[in-house]
Ligand SMILES: Nc1ncnc2c1ncn2[C@@H]1O[C@H](COP(=O)(O)OP(=O)(O)OP(=O)(O)O)[C@@H](O)[C@H]1O
């Protein structure tokens with residue numbers, strides 16, 4: 388007879404005498420050890436470990452989802468305590484800033500313009516990192532400091548751990564030629580050169596031979612869908628096509644860092660949206676590290692794996708799009724988030740409740756841990772969903788009935804990245820919704836109340852339409 392037990396297929400091995408095997412220790416921490424000592428019951432200890440392990444697995448999945456690539460373990464660009472003052476006496480301005488004065492006060496007292504004030508960000512390898520802010524907030528200054536087209540006054544910048552600030556002029560030139568490419572708002576194409584000549588221009592500057600740079604330019608024009616236009620002049624192209632040439636030119640250098648300063652801002656809305664989709668599509672294979680500057684919050688949310696929101700040369704808020712909308716922390720940031728379509732921003736993982744599935748094979752006494760109300764998910768040995776058992780049948784399970792006879796397929800399953808708008812579309816009152824990872828393994832479940840809570844805008848005024856007596 389097949390009986391259910393709490394799934395432990397991927398649970399770490401546990402010594403039930405109150406000690407944990409060494410490889411589990413990093414997940415447990417101090418609280419874990421305390422709980423183990425206090426709770427001698429075997430099944431509870433096992434459930435505790437299971438939960439610890441599932442949370443760790445979920446956190447890993449979420450980190451992957453947020454950062455966009457599988458191997459994001461390091462930061463490509465690290466900026467620490469960066470300051471830029473425009474003017475001839477930056478030292479006094481720096482002192483005032485470090486003592487807590489504002490950009491306005493510094494300007495009034497010293498005549499110096501604050502470009503950047505104590506900016507610290509980390510750009511993960513392979514991410515699209517958005518710098519968002521209104522005009523004059525310091526976005527372009529920050530971008531240009533990265534390859535020191537603008538010289539910062541204080542702070543450090545490293546690329547893959549190599550200092551950019553303080554490095555020699557020769558090394559800086561090398562970094563600019565080989566590590567960092569830029570794409571600008573107004574394309575910056577050479578009007579009298581053909582599309583392919585523009586695409587290979589960066590390679591020409593690097594001294595790459597004619598044959599090799601032509602081959603590479605054709606390759607990148609193909610990537611951006613412009614091969615057929617190779618021998619036309621830029622004036623024959625639309626705005627969107629010109630920006631594709633700008634992108635091709637940046638890609639041709641094979642630099643692993645792309646800085647795109649308002650690259651889509653000059654495009655009309657439809658073309659702009661197409662270019663955003665195109666960039667996301669390209670990034671799936673290119674896996675560049677992209678610093679994308681925009682004043683458009685929607686664009687930041689759509690493209691960004693992380694977003695830094697700037698004002699007055701400072702980073703006001705930094706995080707994933709979901710983190711920022713969920714917890715803006717600052718009125719300036721909250722103002723951007725108010726009109727966001729939360730149902731299309733938040734995903735299943737953001738509302739998911741981890742819960743214990745039962746395993747198809749195993750001892751039936753742990754069926755005690757399944758809920759009496761609602762339904763319980765049952766997973767197979769690969770941790771994929773085998774079905775659900777109604778809460779009213781758990782008693783039968785405990786009495787020893789074959790779990791397979793109790794299973795039904797009355798459930799829905801969504802991936803952890805599914806948007807809430809899509810989940811709402813499949814919701815039915817009598818069918819629980821499971822969340823699965825990219826391999827189809829069970830992660831948890833979503834509840835409609837949590838979905839509604841997440842979609843609701845916290846800053847919205849209290850409902851005016853509530854009926855009052857009289
Ligand atoms: N060369 C300069 N000389 C003096 N002040 C400057 C210079 N460049 C930028 N600034 C000032 O630094 C601040 C940040 O400018 P920056 O160009 O970085 O803003 P931005 O966020 O890119 O704005 P926009 O969205 O308009 O491009 C502004 O107050 C600006 O006036």
Ligand SMILES: [Mg+2]
Nearest residue numbers: 526527528648
């Ligand atoms: Mg700018």
